[in-house]
Amino acid sequence: MSVDQHSNPFEERLSAALHDTGNVFEADRSALTDGGRTWGRRMRVRRRAAVLGGAAGIALVGVGGALLLPGGSGGGEDGRTSAASRAEVTAGAQGTPAPVSGEELIRTLKGLLPDGKFSGEEGRGTDSPLGPFAKVVYNDGKGPAAVGIGLQRVEPGGSQAREATLCPDKVLAPYDSCATSTLADGSKFMMFKGYMDPDRHTDTRAWSAVLVTPQGQMVSAGEWNSAAEKGEPVSRPAPPLSASQLRELATAPQWRAAVDAIPERAGKPSAASSTPPPSADGSAVRETLAGLVPDRLEVVSKGGQEEEYAYLVLDDGEGKSFVQINVQRDMRDVAHQLYGSAETLPDGTQVATQQGPGEKGAAGVVMWTVDTMRADGRRVVISAFNTGAQHEDATRDAPALSMEEIRTIALSPRWDDLT
Template structure:
């Protein structure tokens, strides 16, 4: 397979993305910044089931959007929202094939794996409102390992389809390798080899492969070198499948047929508008004080962006999040809230990191406008979220972060 190896690839992150849903989403739940993001995404999940809950079993990540959790309590308030697409589904659509059960998906997965012993079988069918997946604990004689496949239907050519096969930015998450390619039929493919923990405090490895077809079929396959992502000891040096075997698993035609059995969304445009990633990044970079040098930058999805700045003494990671439709967060803004004349609510806080990195301090300003637009700006006293502190405090002051969060430049982003 011909691949383009990325030397400085994309957010969130085999491991950071693993914390992005399931146990949290926030790439680094030790910071109050991520507490704020968790609040916002929890509310959005309640409306659109964009994030699946539950920690039973393994989470597989296709960085840009292919996040598949075996357990879960997602689902819309009416129970008819698709967790795999975030859009309401058309019940009993005439052009959708008959549902495929979780047992059938498990049987397909086992049939595609090399000979070995199987246990810990879990699965959901294509008619599940939580999204279909199949997972087994596979042992080829070298140690038990979790292996699974998750299925999604995404809008062809849409943002989720485009972002699902983007490699993570190493500023956000360290990993061994990430490669992408375009297959003969126009499908996009990504393979990522990384770790559960950004700081490598455990030896748990996670390898994932994501395939997105021109028709909007998304298949995410993942494997670990333990029987589960968390709570199980490392059982072998590396996951059981080689890169070529993992690719064969993800690209097997059986999964495409199964995706076709997922009910089609009634309206791809149902989710609220989102800010455009490149524009968010451009404006963040333009708001950085002139006294700082921007040494690297990147965007995550459509709503988040970051820059790494240097004040001559060390580097700081600066992150911005711009979201719409957050009016129902008014009562949940963290800490003391200041209300401005135009009705905008502003909160600031500073906290040390509790996980992953030593001595890191995070300063955050959150601004919630009356139209429901929420802007959160954070600065870290390190150039990468998983690294120890490079400075005593972030390179940007709290007042400078406040200027960024309250900038009118965010007001016309759609």
């Protein structure tokens, strides 16, 4: 079985944050097992659309639709009522904003961009169960570029709201710049400039801006220096909008009104749904992992997320080695996709192992993984690399931990106290 735990944390954080409205199940092993990519979010069997959920910003939001959440509106030159203003009028008359169509979201996005030519327009309305988004291919005369907007409801003050504007750890993925700030109204804002591919095997740049208001309105704007985030050649040196223009796009008041038109079901579970048990505390996962590392290894750096995910960078004097872990609660519903013919221990624990290549584009990198699930569904999956950062070239022949040591750590009873 394939245990693909490595990847770009931005992409999955984006995807989880902007596309959580879906919870679409699919048997995608990398989605099931890529702990690093989730950047602090639970690994779930759901479609991972690269959405601008946080630090990575929209840079990774899939302009194709599944990634971006729909934007608000803005009246165009044709004088038609903007999506935001229409929602406000309806709210005043009926108390509940009317749905905003994908066409209105596209029109709003175009109205907020500088003069230019548009093509490749796609959108989905606020009443779509898959979540709203708008994207266009914009050309200001210097080359076509994808520009997208996504909207979502998040729990005010919740982990998703906090993570959405946290700059990522450069140990997990490289980027040029990232900055966060607090606006006058208390909203959190993040500006991110990075790349579609963390290993830089393409020159596609991905810039994004994320706004999260105290009311739980999340707006994500992203742009690329190509006509699509993937599959199209670079058409210009950089995305078309400057940092200030991208900020203006993300903070435009029209988007917040459009977020309010998203049905409650798109932003939070219904009252009838059960509350999931609390996830393992990320700091506890990190410290437990550090306490289980053999004494011969020095922990030179460590980090992770608020929940479930953590990493260490180890060194035995022969080069740095990146080690990451995900600790999850009941995952029995996907055990058949994760383990298959894996080894089963006398106590019912399933153990799957893999040794193979690591991040694409990182020369000589290997990844050794032990993925375990207790009989009650508690899952601990650990991957070790022969490099200090999984997107960088190998710094040693093999990971600092042997497969037997990884297995021993993953099967330690100390994890039972965290899940």
